[in-house]
Amino acid sequence: MNEGLVQALVNGILLGGFYAILGVGFSLVYGVMGIINLAHASMVMIGSYLTFSLFSGIGLDPFLSIPLVAAALFVISWLVQKYLLNSLIRRGFMGMTVVSTFGLNLFLINVALLIWSADYRGVVSSYSGVAFELFGIRFPLVRIIILALSLLLTYVLWLFLIRTKTGKAIRAVSLNREAAVLMGIDVYSIYNITFGIGGALAGMAGALLSPISSITPFMGGPLLGIVFSVAVLGGLGNVSGAVIAGIVLGVAQVVGVHFIGTSWQLAISYGIFILVLLVRPQGLRGVKFVK
Amino acid sequence: MRDLEFKQQEAALARNRLLAQTRNWPLMAVLVAITLLLVAAPFALGGYWMRVLTVVFIFATMAEAVNIIAGYTGYPALGNAVFFGTGAYVAAIAANELGVSLAPAIVLAGLGCVTYAVVLGLPILRLSGRYFLMATLGLMEITREVVLNLDITGGAQGQIFPSVTSDPVLANRLFYYLGFGLLLLTALATWWIQNHNIGLALRAIKFDEEAARAMGINTTVYKTAAWAVSAFFTGMGGPSTGISWPTSSQQRSTRSRPRCGCTSSTCSEERARCSVHCSAPASWSFSPSSCGPASQSSTILFLVLSSC
Numbered sequence: 001m002n003e004g005l006v007q008a009l010v011n012g013i014l015l016g017g018f019y020a021i022l023g024v025g026f027s028l029v030y031g032v033m034g035i036i037n038l039a040h041a042s043m044v045m046i047g048s049y050l051t052f053s054l055f056s057g058i059g060l061d062p063f064l065s066i067p068l069v070a071a072a073l074f075v076i077s078w079l080v081q082k083y084l085l086n087s088l089i090r091r092g093f094m095g096m097t098v099v100s101t102f103g104l105n106l107f108l109i110n111v112a113l114l115i116w117s118a119d120y121r122g123v124v125s126s127y128s129g130v131a132f133e134l135f136g137i138r139f140p141l142v143r144i145i146i147l148a149l150s151l152l153l154t155y156v157l158w159l160f161l162i163r164t165k166t167g168k169a170i171r172a173v174s175l176n177r178e179a180a181v182l183m184g185i186d187v188y189s190i191y192n193i194t195f196g197i198g199g200a201l202a203g204m205a206g207a208l209l210s211p212i213s214s215i216t217p218f219m220g221g222p223l224l225g226i227v228f229s230v231a232v233l234g235g236l237g238n239v240s241g242a243v244i245a246g247i248v249l250g251v252a253q254v255v256g257v258h259f260i261g262t263s264w265q266l267a268i269s270y271g272i273f274i275l276v277l278l279v280r281p282q283g284l285r286g287v288k289f290v291k
Numbered sequence: 292m293r294d295l296e297f298k299q300q301e302a303a304l305a306r307n308r309l310l311a312q313t314r315n316w317p318l319m320a321v322l323v324a325i326t327l328l329l330v331a332a333p334f335a336l337g338g339y340w341m342r343v344l345t346v347v348f349i350f351a352t353m354a355e356a357v358n359i360i361a362g363y364t365g366y367p368a369l370g371n372a373v374f375f376g377t378g379a380y381v382a383a384i385a386a387n388e389l390g391v392s393l394a395p396a397i398v399l400a401g402l403g404c405v406t407y408a409v410v411l412g413l414p415i416l417r418l419s420g421r422y423f424l425m426a427t428l429g430l431m432e433i434t435r436e437v438v439l440n441l442d443i444t445g446g447a448q449g450q451i452f453p454s455v456t457s458d459p460v461l462a463n464r465l466f467y468y469l470g471f472g473l474l475l476l477t478a479l480a481t482w483w484i485q486n487h488n489i490g491l492a493l494r495a496i497k498f499d500e501e502a503a504r505a506m507g508i509n510t511t512v513y514k515t516a517a518w519a520v521s522a523f524f525t526g527m528g529g530p531s532t533g534i535s536w537p538t539s540s541q542q543r544s545t546r547s548r549p550r551c552g553c554t555s556s557t558c559s560e561e562r563a564r565c566s567v568h569c570s571a572p573a574s575w576s577f578s579p580s581s582c583g584p585a586s587q588s589s590t591i592l593f594l595v596l597s598s599c
Contacts, residue, residue: 095367098424263439
């Protein structure tokens with residue numbers, strides 16, 4: 001078998017794990033509230049910038065900054081939901097939530113431009129060049145850590161949704177809002193928490209992305225395509241589906257790039273996205289939400 | 292027979308509605324006055340305000356166009372700016388490769404976008420609501436990527452439209468009237484759609500697509516037609532934006548395009564693109580970013596303002 005292709009497959013799987021955590025926050029927010037968060041990728045961007053600032057300011061390792069970044073974005077998202085989106089939902093302007101997240105997207109991009117300027121930034125730690133070699137195939141250390149942490153954090157999210165009371169409440173609201181209200185669940189505070197978790201996941205993804213990508217205020221645009229693809233491929237609101245979808249997408253993208261060329265990477269992910277929408281809109285797993 | 296009777300009644304009703312609107316003479320007088328003022332404005336205003344108005348006209352045109360598919364038909368086409376860029380490219384390529392002059396190039400741009408909308412609309416308009424929204428955004432990104440990678444579009448360098456006139460005052464006026472004419476045309480088309488059966492059908496699709504189909508409305512045809520009309524006007528807006536910015540392209544590219552203002556050495560590609568913008572007096576240049584967030588955001592703004 002072609003060695004380049006095997007390397008591409010390995011790269012795809014390493015990338016796919018990261019795609020899972022990239023898409024799962026968006027997927028969760030859509031699954032619970034039906035809000036399309038167009039600012040999700042920009043939240044990832046803000047997460048990357050925070051990691052960069054922590055790294056260049058106090059020399060904090062990008063992976064150790066994950067809890068801080070996640071907390072910061074949880075608070076930001078929580079506030080956005082509480083004071084912006086909830087007031088729209090309360091007044092019945094569900095369709096306007098998409099427009100306001102679109103505005104939030106532009107706002108975040110311009111805030112990043114103001115604070116960090118348009119220069120390309122990067123997080124280069126001491127071990128970023130380290131790689132293992134096995135049967136002639138390279139396994140970069142940073143990417144292995146990213147894969148492991150992505151899967152771990154997604155698993156923690158899944159446990160949270162399955163085991164904890166808040167997680168159960170979130171699932172209940174997503175299954176049937178009226179029934180959840182009758183059971184004494186405060187739907188709007190659940191919305192706040194869900195959007196906060198979505199933002200925190202975006203922040204984590206941003207922190208994980210920072211060592212392997214250059215950071216610019218406009219990095220969100222291409223990421224949003226991957227977010228859409230993962231969320232739709234995995235089934236909107238489906239956590240375990242997002243993991244499978246992320247890996248499928250990662251492999252498809254890297255193998256596609258291997259055969260067609262790097263410059264078509266985005267077209268591949270968006271192409272998969274539209275194809276899935278047309279052929280199988282309920283996603284790979286074909287269930288509505290985590291059981 | 293009853294069908295015919297019903298149609299006649301409908302037509303009579305529509306006529307009455309039209310008459311009622313024309314009889315509202317204070318409103319009509321104000322509209323006519325504003326129109327005359329705007330027609331006369333170029334002779335009183337300076338270059339700056341004329342350009343501002345030109346951009347207002349084009350954005351309003353795009354908003355009217357989005358309104359047809361998103362407002363009347365209820366399909367949130369958030370990525371409609373794709374037709375803005377596609378139209379600009381079609382016109383520029385037609386002018387550069389085939390030597391087509393300004394007016395036919397603009398019409399060609401509109402027709403090219405209609406084709407694009409019909410070909411893509413037939414599969415994509417099968418999706419409902421939010422999925423359609425995401426698909427249109429995806430479509431925009433794919434188009435950008437394809438434009439970046441094709442040879443005929445000039446890749447990241449973009450296209451430069453051959454200069455129409457070397458006189459900046461004349462160019463300003465030309466683009467002003469072009470934008471104004473386009474806005475009037477779009478407004479008239481929207482008004483016509485609103486007052487005829489097609490508008491009724493589109494609104495029926497918005498309220499309940501299943502029921503509309505049950506009433507004998509061919510929803511596929513109407514939805515695709517709505518998107519095609521929307522694409523037609525957005526597409527004509529692309530080349531007539533006068534994005535020439537004949538005299539102040541330098542200012543513009545640094546002021547309102549943050550991407551172009553970057554100074555870091557890493558974004559040499561961006562700067563190469565900007566230099567094309569800046570060093571092209573009295574000509575239009577289009578780069579892949581002309582289908583980007585800037586034009587899109589204004590569409591959204593007007594979508595919010597004018598959604599019905």
